[in-house]
Amino acid sequence: MSNLRIPGPTPCPEEVLAEMSRQMINHRGPEFARLMESVTAKLKIICQTKNDVLILTGAGTGGLEAAVVNTLSPRDKVLAISIGVFGDRFASIAQEFGAEVIPLQFEWGKAADPKTVRQALEVNPDIKAVLVTHNETSTGVTNNLEEISTLVNEKGKLLLVDAVSSLSSIDLPIDKWHLDVVVSASQKGWMVPPGLAIITMSQKAWQANQNAKMPCFYWDLAKAKSYLEKGQTPWTPAISLFFALDRALDMILQEGLENVFNRHAHIAQKTREGLKAMGIKLFADPEHASNTVTSALIPEGIDGKKLLKTLREKYDIVLSGGQQKLEGKIFRIGHMGWVSDKDIDEALDGLRRALSELRG
């Protein structure tokens, strides 16, 4: 088995994988209703919220699309904060569905500057909603979401949060921070294979939903909420992933939320220090370095593709390269969900060997 150290899909514990091979059940029957109830209750604890939590069959990007089309109308003005690939993607979705997107882009590797966000909100008083990425997987940067949320709430705007690679791994108190819509996905810190998006909706978000005019069928959250009341989903759900999620949520709750967050913080620090000790330069602003994914510059004189290939083929360690303009410039180590000190020790050790081998 490879040491899969990409920022999702993440390795899944054996107990979770075992659930994946359970036989099918009727998704309109009592057994599935109990499963829905169980999963939803546990999700609310981990999401630290009393808001509605809905589960959609699809990738995280589907969850982002759901966030947009359920709360906005064409021509709505939207401030799209972006610090990387996934911030840009969120903006593109809003644009595709006809929102008037005001992009607010920050240098990749840096976090969004709350002062600049405040200015943008003041210059454009008719903004309806703000899109923001909590943890930018492409650069390994975590935004100061609490501060951004305070600003957005002061102005009475709706806040849509991409927390795909942070929720369940990094502290994200949804109610305390007044986050209207928060999206995550099963293959990240949740320790479950990909295929489910998780989305929370505040009262303010539901109010926006009533007037939202973007076309919306598969991702219809009002429908999802009404089906949830009878323990169902509007369309056939990925049942196996619900089995797996239920088990994974037990594991998270058993470890304890605080402990899970601390483990991620510890592992991230260990990763950063290990890389620095090897003379590798970190890419992300150290003030905002992510606890779920670490980005680092490919050392000078090293071919990034060759490095990843050597790691994969010789050491069975799978890391990620950079995306878009960071391709060939950085590599990324994922450390969210089911990850231990040993996984990181092995990854760093392999990296050390591969680098020395490539340097000849």
Added chain:
Amino acid sequence: MSNLRIPGPTPCPEEVLAEMSRQMINHRGPEFARLMESVTAKLKIICQTKNDVLILTGAGTGGLEAAVVNTLSPRDKVLAISIGVFGDRFASIAQEFGAEVIPLQFEWGKAADPKTVRQALEVNPDIKAVLVTHNETSTGVTNNLEEISTLVNEKGKLLLVDAVSSLSSIDLPIDKWHLDVVVSASQKGWMVPPGLAIITMSQKAWQANQNAKMPCFYWDLAKAKSYLEKGQTPWTPAISLFFALDRALDMILQEGLENVFNRHAHIAQKTREGLKAMGIKLFADPEHASNTVTSALIPEGIDGKKLLKTLREKYDIVLSGGQQKLEGKIFRIGHMGWVSDKDIDEALDGLRRALSELRG
């Protein structure tokens, strides 16, 4: 283990379920690329097509949404043939995304009448596309798709087909019948858990795609096609379901397509005859009764809900009730995918006992 005889999700063979519990791999790496290639090649054989076959992470309804938004523009005139719940759903999707939908509804339990379809096409020469359900799961009726397709092609219209509960179980030669877009879903005849939609696109469909203006991000098939060229999907795929699908496709090919179709025909006939022998009236027009799901009237004096509950709790047999206006009037027995004579014998036997028990 229950005898799960609903029209999807269907029971999965042990070999397929075993694949579900495999550990995660990098969805941007060579192993997944080989998997995509393998699955796609096998799908083309089973779909009897040289058209592009794309796999989306989502339910069948997501596949229907993809069919609509990738080929149509708001205000396009669309003829929506409907013989039940899923025909209506296809129409609703087109309507939600702004198409001008001309509904063409037939009595539930009957197939669409090709003559009426021809008339509708002649009365509305500016129709751009026709939506049709091949096999209507809610009523247990299979439309005469070949004839409908001939009419639609004569008029040069685009044909979008919901084949969710027929493709891989009922003969559906996509190229021979000139079907532009065909949608299916993993939890039906494919013997795989739910979570993947399968969609084929003809050259004519790709031409329509170039001018299609409905908003489309997650379901973007042009993007899916371009990613497929590098053995990837645009968004993180439900990897476990790809593992399972690959194995299930092997099983279908091993049995032989013709044999699979014949088995379904045989099992369906056996089911219908068994029900009739019990004095139960079939719901679907016998001329067009489906080979994947059989619908029957709930016998007089029997409470449908109680019947299903008794079957489930006492005999471990799970059947489906009727949907929408057929609720409380019919029940349905699914027999697609992994189904044998024994499964049907057991289901019919249980039904016999439950009925005699309820009659007291």
